[in-house]
Amino acid sequence: xxxxxxxxxxxxxxxxxxxxxxxxxxxxxxxxxxxxxxxxxxxxxxxxxxxxxxxxxxxxxxxxxxxxxxxxxxxxxxxxxxxxxxxxxxxxxxxxxxxxxxxxxxxxxxxxxxxxxxxxxxxxxxxxxxxxxxxxxxxxxxxxxxxxxxxxxxxxxxxxxxxxxxxxxxxxxxxxxxxxxxxxxxxxxxxxxxxxxxx
Amino acid sequence: xxxxxxxxxxxxxxxxxxxxxxxxxxxxxxxxxxxxxxxxxxxxxxxxxxxxxxxxxxxxxxxxxxxxxxxxxxxxxxxxxxxxxxxxxxxxxxxxxxxxxxxxxxxxxxxxxxxxxxxxxxxxxxxxxxxxxxxxxxxxxxxxxxxxxxxxxxxxxxxxxxxxxxxxxxxxxxxxxxxxxxxxxxxxxxxxxxxxxxxxxxxxxxxxxxxxxxxxxxxxxxxxxxxxxxxxxxxxxxxxxxxxxxxxxxxxxxxxxxxxxxxxxxxxxxxxxxxxxxxxxxxxxxxxxxxxxxxxxxxxxxxxxxxxxxxxxxxxxxxxxxxxxxxxxxxxxxxxxxxxxxxxxxxxxxxxxxxxxxxxxxxxxxxxxxxxxxxxxxxxxxxxxxxxxxxxxxxxxxxxxxxxxxxxxxxxxxxxxxxxxxxxxxxxxxxxx
Numbered sequence: 001x002x003x004x005x006x007x008x009x010x011x012x013x014x015x016x017x018x019x020x021x022x023x024x025x026x027x028x029x030x031x032x033x034x035x036x037x038x039x040x041x042x043x044x045x046x047x048x049x050x051x052x053x054x055x056x057x058x059x060x061x062x063x064x065x066x067x068x069x070x071x072x073x074x075x076x077x078x079x080x081x082x083x084x085x086x087x088x089x090x091x092x093x094x095x096x097x098x099x100x101x102x103x104x105x106x107x108x109x110x111x112x113x114x115x116x117x118x119x120x121x122x123x124x125x126x127x128x129x130x131x132x133x134x135x136x137x138x139x140x141x142x143x144x145x146x147x148x149x150x151x152x153x154x155x156x157x158x159x160x161x162x163x164x165x166x167x168x169x170x171x172x173x174x175x176x177x178x179x180x181x182x183x184x185x186x187x188x189x190x191x192x193x194x195x196x197x198x199x
Numbered sequence: 200x201x202x203x204x205x206x207x208x209x210x211x212x213x214x215x216x217x218x219x220x221x222x223x224x225x226x227x228x229x230x231x232x233x234x235x236x237x238x239x240x241x242x243x244x245x246x247x248x249x250x251x252x253x254x255x256x257x258x259x260x261x262x263x264x265x266x267x268x269x270x271x272x273x274x275x276x277x278x279x280x281x282x283x284x285x286x287x288x289x290x291x292x293x294x295x296x297x298x299x300x301x302x303x304x305x306x307x308x309x310x311x312x313x314x315x316x317x318x319x320x321x322x323x324x325x326x327x328x329x330x331x332x333x334x335x336x337x338x339x340x341x342x343x344x345x346x347x348x349x350x351x352x353x354x355x356x357x358x359x360x361x362x363x364x365x366x367x368x369x370x371x372x373x374x375x376x377x378x379x380x381x382x383x384x385x386x387x388x389x390x391x392x393x394x395x396x397x398x399x400x401x402x403x404x405x406x407x408x409x410x411x412x413x414x415x416x417x418x419x420x421x422x423x424x425x426x427x428x429x430x431x432x433x434x435x436x437x438x439x440x441x442x443x444x445x446x447x448x449x450x451x452x453x454x455x456x457x458x459x460x461x462x463x464x465x466x467x468x469x470x471x472x473x474x475x476x477x478x479x480x481x482x483x484x485x486x487x488x489x490x491x492x493x494x495x496x497x498x499x500x501x502x503x504x505x506x507x508x509x510x511x512x513x514x515x516x517x518x519x520x521x522x523x524x525x526x527x528x529x530x531x532x533x534x535x536x537x538x539x540x541x542x543x544x545x546x547x548x549x550x551x552x553x554x555x556x557x558x559x560x561x562x563x564x565x566x567x568x569x570x571x572x573x574x575x576x577x578x579x580x581x582x583x584x585x586x587x588x589x590x591x592x593x594x595x596x597x598x599x600x601x602x603x604x605x606x607x608x609x610x611x612x613x614x615x616x617x618x619x620x621x622x623x624x625x626x627x628x629x630x631x632x
Contacts, residue, residue, distance in 0.1 A: 070378060128358045128359070172518070
């Protein structure tokens with residue numbers, strides 16, 4: 001065809017529509033690649049709930065169980081340790097456990113647990129995810145002369161009390177998270193399932 | 200014979216007429232200032248190390264197994280059973296550390312002589328991108344042996360993204376492909392470490408050099424030889440104070456290469472772990488997701504930035520401030536051409552304020568390196584048995600953080616408001632005949 005005059009408007013329209021359609025295609029093509037980085041079906045299946053036996057945990061002792069490859073601390077707290085919780089409040093960042101992401105409703109109490117003596121928390125520092133050390137004894141420690149027992153992170157020196165509540169003035173911003181769990185019976189807990197779901 | 204060579208040369212020239220001009224433009228007819236000193240070795244040394252990393256890296260992949268179950272043992276296998284495997288691995292691991300040594304010195308040279316300033320901003324930006332890719336490359340490479348420090352280092356660094364509000368948590372799972380660093384994480388890091396990032400790195404290096412050759416090299420006097428008198432004994436139109444890169448600087452750089460390789464060989468043969476600085480002791484035990492090493496610390500070249508992260512406390516219920524500070528420390532370096540408004544490039548002719556500030560920058564950077572590596576946490580109880588370690592470490596570290604960021608603030612105020620008293624800059628490089 002002998003088109004002497006170029007229709008600029010038509011050319012712009014065709015350029016724009018081609019670019020838009022091509023762009024949509026590129027975005028759509030990128031999605032599978034991005035999604036391929038999500039945890040795979042196998043990784044998700046490995047994240048299923050676990051039931052653990054707590055009958056052998058002595059008073060004052062901590063045992064670590066794996067749930068979703070995360071270390072879950074189960075502590076059988078003594079009366080003496082529980083008695084320390086109230087006096088610590090002025091030194092804590094969030095003594096009332098107000099952050100709803102850090103524990104389920106049924107653990108939003110002073111002991112942060114279903115049964116006061118049994119603490120169940122994910123043992124990863126809320127700063128950068130190291131495993132805090134369990135330092136249960138109520139005695140002066142190099143990192144805290146007024147130590148009432150709790151958890152101490154060796155990576156960046158964050159401190160938590162025996163209910164996993166974070167102290168003020170440390171790098172960690174939040175209390176140790178309580179995973180969903182419930183008591184199957186007096187000696188078994190299932191980690192990963194809320195009481196009402198199990199109920 | 201000579202005739203055959205000439206015919207071969209002509210054969211190529213006919214088919215690829217651009218090849219010889221390209222070689223000339225970047226080698227025999229690239230006129231670099233004649234007054235380069237010791238500080239100008241580190242660019243070519245960085246290329247040397249890059250080549251070393253690629254060659255030794257290719258050979259390591261021939262025996263390395265990318266799997267959380269096998270990775271650690273395959274590295275041990277390389278070290279014990281593969282013929283010369285230990286040498287290839289130590290060349291790679293030592294090369295990684297020396298890469299950062301030469302790159303830090305190369306960057307310091309750029310700041311000291313004002314090489315980042317107009318018209319070389321793009322050279323500087325490309326260099327900073329190289330630095331970023333290099334850090335990603337080094338971090339992922341460090342994860343591959345799947346030792347306990349690999350695992351926990353990966354966990355801490357990936358968790359940095361978890362501090363981003365709202366999307367942080369899912370972003371972390373997306374990066375790891377699991378709920379913790381796992382097989383999926385190791386495999387994708389391997390892919391990025393051996394394919395994706397090296398390609399980007401090589402492209403950036405080519406662009407960095409191309410951008411440099413477009414505007415011409417700076418020099419210790421910070422004067423533009425391109426704007427000086429013309430005519431040297433090779434070309435009547437070339438800068439009088441320039442000499443051909445090849446053979447003059449290739450030969451000079453060979454001397455630097457010789458010295459550098461002696462140092463590198465000494466480390467590789469006599470101190471490959473460099474006292475736990477180049478290869479950390481905790482990485483000689485396999486990854487264990489239930490046991491944290493007592494001191495998680497990154498490789499030494501990350502420690503200054505890591506210390507900035509640690510020294511900035513969390514407030515308003517989020518730990519993102521330290522992360523922002525850490526990335527801000529790198530971003531400020533990239534923005535240096537626009538922060539420093541001074542006209543004079545070289546430290547030789549700049550004001551006393553700049554010299555002092557530069558010294559403060561270097562001291563803070565090194566001191567933050569010590570804080571990040573946990574040296575202060577060890578030294579304070581030894582020297583002051585009754586002091587509270589955390590308080591003093593934080594006080595010291597935070598002063599050094601202020602020193603680091605203070606450099607950039609001071610430099611802007613100092614140059615923007617004209618406080619700088621510079622010395623007269625010579626017309627030509629000071630060593631001309």
